[in-house]
Each structure stands twice: as structure tokens, then as C-alpha cells.
Amino acid sequence: MGSGIAQCIAEHGMRVFILDSNPEIVKKAVSKISERLQRAVDSGEITSDHRKEIFEKICIVENLNQAEDADFVIEAIIEDIENKKNLFNRLDKIFSNDIVLASNTSSLSISEIAKSANHPERIAGMHFFNPAYKMKLVEVVKGIKTSRDTIEKTKKLANILEKIPVEVNDTPGFIVNRILIPMINEAAFALQDNVADKESIDTAMKLGAAHPMGPLALADLIGIDVCLHIMESLEKNLNNPKYKPCELLKQMVKENKLGRKTGQGFYTYKK
Numbered sequence: 110m111g112s113g114i115a116q117c118i119a120e121h122g123m124r125v126f127i128l129d130s131n132p133e134i135v136k137k138a139v140s141k142i143s144e145r146l147q148r149a150v151d152s153g154e155i156t157s158d159h160r161k162e163i164f165e166k167i168c169i170v171e172n173l174n175q176a177e178d179a180d181f182v183i184e185a186i187i188e189d190i191e192n193k194k195n196l197f198n199r200l201d202k203i204f205s206n207d208i209v210l211a212s213n214t215s216s217l218s219i220s221e222i223a224k225s226a227n228h229p230e231r232i233a234g235m236h237f238f239n240p241a242y243k244m245k246l247v248e249v250v251k252g253i254k255t256s257r258d259t260i261e262k263t264k265k266l267a268n269i270l271e272k273i274p275v276e277v278n279d280t281p282g283f284i285v286n287r288i289l290i291p292m293i294n295e296a297a298f299a300l301q302d303n304v305a306d307k308e309s310i311d312t313a314m315k316l317g318a319a320h321p322m323g324p325l326a327l328a329d330l331i332g333i334d335v336c337l338h339i340m341e342s343l344e345k346n347l348n349n350p351k352y353k354p355c356e357l358l359k360q361m362v363k364e365n366k367l368g369r370k371t372g373q374g375f376y377t378y379k380k
């Protein structure tokens with residue numbers, strides 16, 4: 110996600126510092142951005158001069174102090190509350206108080222992350238969708254202590270990036286995952302209960318509900334493990350049996366049938 114967000118920022122003419130605790134990953138991220146931009150040149154979307162300009166906006170840094178003159182911080186590290194709290198505690202000390210510190214978390218509480226900082230009012234969620242350089246939505250998440258100024262600055266940045274920001278309170282799954290993942294879970298139940306075969310379930314939802322993709326094909330794209338993880342976190346945090354994950358999803362994760370990334374999910378893919 111970090112590489113997609115960095116690309117999006119650079120494409121909109123802003124300098125972006127990228128940092129990962131693993132230097133190998135930064136190298137991979139930069140080469141992924143380079144390949145995607147080259148494809149855009151090859152397909153005539155951008156000129157090679159423009160590609161060069163975008164690429165020059167991306168600066169790799171090795172520690173947070175090297176990025177201390179940044180105007181906005183977007184965190185997209187591993188989805189783990191203790192790691193995020195540790196990082197926000199450090200960010201809060203390094204960056205001046207008028208700088209927004211945003212988290213791209215999909216499932217963790219912004220209010221909980223913000224407890225690690227002395228200035229929780231400048232912490233918000235800025236939830237991009239994959240691929241971040243393409244998808245138009247950004248969920249702007251308001252934690253208990255997030256200030257109006259922080260929300261407005263976050264929405265302003267989303268607008269500059271040509272995204273549509275949608276404000277949402279800090280609740281499990283925010284908007285999209287709270288609605289989308291239970292729908293995917295229900296599609297897995299429909300398959301498990303032999304309502305119809307997988308192709309029929311997907312075709313029915315595409316043609317009957319005007320969805321661009323069927324829910325089972327979409328689950329393969331998101332990752333069956335990611336869907337299961339989000340469903341488990343909705344069940345735990347909303348404490349309601351209606352969010353019980355389908356056994357079929359659990360079984361698929363046990364068998365490493367994680368969707369496109371492993372070549373096998375509800376459907377089979379060439380690696």
C-alpha cells in the first residue's frame with residue numbers, strides 16, 4: 110500500500126519521502142513504481158519526461174528524522190496495534206504539532222492508536238483502497254479526539270490527490286469493509302449451503318445487483334486470509350453473532366487457498 114500511496118502523491122506533483130524498516134522492501138517498492146510508470150508511458154498515458162518528473166519526486170529516507178520537514182505523514186506499516194502505537198509515539202515526538210499524522214489502517218481503532226501520542230487531536234485515519242494510485246475513495250476516519258482541523262486537512266489532501274474523501278466515525282470496518290466483507294462472507298455461506306455453484310453466485314450478483322465483480326471473485330482478489338481476518342475482527346469488536354465467519358473461509362485459509370496470490374481461491378489462477 111505504501112508504494113501505491115507514494116506513487117499517487119508523486120503523480121500529483123508533491124515530493125514524497127518513503128521509509129520502510131526493511132530497506133529491501135523500499136527498493137522493491139521503488140522498482141514497482143518504476144514499472145507501473147513505464148507501463149503508463151508505453152500505453153501513451155504519460156510522456157517519458159513526465160515519468161521522469163514523477164520519479165524525481167520520490168525520495169527514499171533511512172530514518173524518520175530525514176523526513177522531518179514533511180507537511181503530512183501517512184503511515185502504512187504492518188496491521189498490528191502495538192507496532193502502530195510505537196510508531197505514532199515516535200512520529201508525535203518528531204513532527205511539529207501542526208502536522209497531521211494519518212494512518213492507513215483498515216481495521217484498527219484510530220482512537221486506540223492515538224492514545225500513544227501527546228497530541229491525539231492531530232491523528233486521523235486516511236484509508237486508501239488498493240491500488241491507491243487508482244481507486245477514488247478515501248475514508249477519512251475521525252477518532253474520539255481527532256480535531257475538525259485535522260479532518261479538514263486530511264480531506265483537503267485527498268482532494269488534491271483527486272480522491273473523494275468520505276468522513277466516517279472510528280467504528281470497526283469503517284464503511285466499506287463493514288458492508289463489503291459480510292457480503293463476501295454471505296456469498297461463501299451460499300456456496301457452502303449449496304445454494305448454487307460459484308459461477309452462478311457471481312453471475313447473479315453481477316447481473317442482479319449491478320456489481321462489477323462477483324463476491325467470490327472479489328474475495329480472491331482481496332485475499333481469503335484478509336477477508337477472514339476482517340470478518341473475525343468485526344465479530345470480535347462488534348460482538349454480534351451475525352458477523353460469524355463462514356467455515357469455508359477458515360478451511361480455505363488452512364489449505365493456503367488464499368485467492369489470486371497463491372493461485373488458488375474460489376477459482377484457479379495461473380501464477
Ligand SMILES: NC(=O)c1ccc[n+]([C@@H]2O[C@H](COP(=O)([O-])OP(=O)(O)OC[C@H]3O[C@@H](n4cnc5c(N)ncnc54)[C@H](O)[C@@H]3O)[C@@H](O)[C@H]2O)c1
Binds near residue numbers: 129134186236
Ligand atoms: N493491502 C490492502 O489492500 C490494504 C488496503 C487498505 C489499507 N491497508 C492497510 O495498509 C497498511 C499496510 O498494508 P500492506 O498490505 O501494504 O502491508 P504489508 O505487510 O505488505 O506492508 C507493511 C510494510 O510495513 C513495514 N514495516 C513494519 N513495521 C514498520 C515500522 N515500524 N516502520 C516502518 N516500516 C515498517 C514492513 O516492512 C512492510 O514492508 C495496513 O495498515 C493495512 O491494513 C491495506
